Amino acid sequence: MRAVVQRAGPSRVEVKGETVGRIEKGLVVFAGVGQDDDTTDCSYMADKIAGLRIFEDAQGKMNRSLQEVAGEVLCVSQFTLYGDTRKGRRPSFGQAANPDKAEKLYLMLCQLLREKGIRVAAGIFQAEMRVFVENEGPVTILIDSKKQI
DSSP, X not given: OEEEEEEESSEEEEETTEXXXXXXXXXXXXXXXXXXXXXXXXXXXXXHHHHOEEEEOTTSOEEEETTTTTOEEEEEEOGGGGOBOSSSSSOBOTTBOOHHHHHHHHHHHHXXXXXXXXXXXXXXTTXXXXXXXXXXXXXXXXXXXXXXX
C-alpha cells in the first residue's frame, strides 16, 4: 500500500460539484492499493499515519502526531500511485490492485483510522474527484508498506 500524506489546513474533495468530504486541520492522505497488499498493509499504514510526528510542538519542531493535535484525515483513493513510468511515456498501472480488492482495503484503512479515534472524511471510490488541499509547511511524506526495512 502506498500513500502520499500532506499536512493540511482546510481541505475538501468534491464529486460532480458537491463536497463529499472535508477537514479543517490534519492530514490529506492519497492512498493506493497494490496487487500484493492485504490487511497487514492496512494496519501498518493506519499505525504509521496516526503516529507520524509531523505537527509542530511549542518549540516549532515537528514532534507531534495527528492524534496529539486532534487532527482529522481526508482520505482519497488513488490507484495512480502505482503508475510505473520506467518504459515509455504512458504510465502502466499493472501493479495496482483490481478495483474490488482496492476498495475493500481502502475502506479498511479508513475504518482502522476511525478505530484510533481519528475523524475520517473520504472521497468516493472510483469517482472522478476534485481535491482541494491547503498544504501546510509544505509537508508531504511518502509511505510504502512494502518498504518497511
